[in-house]
Amino acid sequence: MLSVQGLSSSALSRDQVELLGNMACTLEGPVIEGSDSLILEKLKTCSGLSEVQSYPSRQLRLSRGEKVQRQDPSTWERKTLEELENLPLYFTRDIWDKISFSVKKRFLKRFMPRLRKKKTQKKKLKALFKTMRPTRSKRGAGCTVGNITQLTVNDDSFPFGYDAAQFDLCLDLPVLRDNLDSICEKVDDDDLQRVAFPSGVSDQEVQMLGSVSRVASLDDISKWNVTQIDTLAALMKTEDGTWDSAQSKEIITKYLNSSGSSLGSTELNIIDSNLCSLDTSTLRTISSDSIRNANPLNVGSCSTEQKKIFYEIANTSFSDQRGNPTSFYNLMSPYLGNLRT
Template sequence: MMQKTVLPNWTFSLKIMMVNIAMGFFVATSNTQPAFAEKVLETSLNEQSEKSPQMLVKARVKRATACTQGFITPEKTTYFLLPTVYSAATLDTCLNNSVLAANLTELGNLAFSTDQLLVIKRKLAEKTAVLDLTSPHFHQRKILAWGTRNPNESVAICDRNSIEDGRRSIYPGGLPQEEIQKLGIIITVYTTENISQWIITDPDALAAAIQNSGSAEMINALQSNYLKGSGVLDVTALNAIGGTMLCTASEEKLKTILPTELKKAKPLDISTCSQAKKDILFGIANVAFQDKAGNPKAYYNLLKPYVGGALVADLQSLAAGKIMMDYETFKGLNPTEVEKLTPQNIRDLLGVNLNSLKENENQEIVQHWINTHTASEVKSLGIGLQGAIFPAGLGNFHFWEIPGSASVNNYSLLLSICIAVMSITMQWLL
């Protein structure tokens, strides 16, 4: 019987080889196929967007991973060491806008560096392009095609309206005054240009902003901003603005101050105000402190900051009370009203300070009074003031000019001067 030759099972070996090749090909291509599929899908969507009135936008819905320090929670905003834990960069990535908006007061009380404060300032104003999944214009479908890397990834298809719906800002219209009041030291990184764009009508917001401001320039900007608006000038606003800046307000604005509010305010230095504004403020103060008129010295001490707007009748009333006005206050009076005072009024008004007029004889207000009173009136003060007005009809002589006679004209001028001097001397001796 012929013996059969046993041949190797090449068919089985070939099958094993094909399986190994297939597995190798699968492993080699598994990492590239998803990107290829995604590329194809993205290209397809882009082509459709060029042909369709709708805009097709691809958005991955995934959890943010940029914050490595741990997100800042509302509880952390009161931690005084927070500025040392989060640098400006980590603060940018770990402070969500919602936490910032809800805890602005707490964050404004922390000792952040300028760089950190600038991050917060930017966050308060920034607009972030984020798709609003609840928008009625938003449509989303899962990519079920082969090659999707992450089941949480999706393609969002939306029109232009959905993108506008998704643009969000903490304060898109600028910082409201309620939030300005909460800024704390954050306000120190705002510029005067920023402040000029704010709308502040609440006296409390103004006072809080001024208290936290870091420079006189910023304070002036806040005060000026308020005075140009419709905010009331109550006691809080008056104390926050002060007299010097109050003088920059319009006369119409000053007239809105209620006597009851001025009465409660701190004394205001209105020395830089125009005379018209001094008159307005004195009128308000006079009403405000009228209940103290029975006590002349107490009344005067309350009126003193505003007495620059007093009329002659008011000054005569104060003089009758022997208030002993100091020269610094006297020189701030209205010269037009001062010239109407008699020597006795002056004596009663200044009292023991009368000699200060001689010490300041060359000052404008003293000269103004001297030049509106006769020599005998000036002399009656008894402090040695020099000067006076000429009585009517004396010292005024007219000589006809003789043409071609210069010597006669010179003689006439000299004679006129001599007669004037003699007239003044005679009045002084009377």
């Protein structure tokens, strides 16, 4: 049941939906299903919807002007999907399976550039491609979807239509090498990323990997060249996903083992919370100047021993501020841990 702004109902009238405004984005699935179709117009503007706010295609209603009608997704055209704005991002496979392949492909040519321009979260793009993924092709059938060329990669709907098997069969290594940047930018499906993942890549190529890098094994990472600060920065972008501790440690260690590299203030700002993946012996090499010149670091996930090291270095870094208790506390605050009062 809903109880907000004086409303108490599991099925909202048009006036009630209008009254809610942007608060419609907080409604639960059953309320959405039972409410006036104006709810769709409100949901279009939501920045994100939860799983329980998705609803099956048989209950999805499309509002056009004053006429509200139930529609079978198999009758939808590209324009129909475009009128729903952000909602297709949250469709279930049940809905996508009923929409024709050609309509989906034409729709994605416009939808995907818009999502990427808005910097839509990678996890949402992954979920979208997972629900739209075609059924698995028969083994031994060869490349049946079409060989992947530069023209294929440049299509804004790419890689729609390929499952992992077809992606592997249709993507030749020279094409992958020549179009690595574009392929890594567009391939959000986990299984396809594993196929697209190259080994033994240079610094410049590593910088292009984006979220594809997150499917790398420790053996893959060991073959990378991570000698430039730009490469380290590219790999540490949080929007491309998280690293597990072993992966993060391998990447940072490879960088530090390159000539002249250290954990300076620039490196600390780039690595931030991934510093917790490093051995205490490595953390002890951080200078007080580096901590002083770096942004406040997120060491919340570090072990007690690691936090103690950061505290000791920071205590030295900001010792000249002890005469100003407020300033000293603010500077030390990120490194106090359980000592904070």
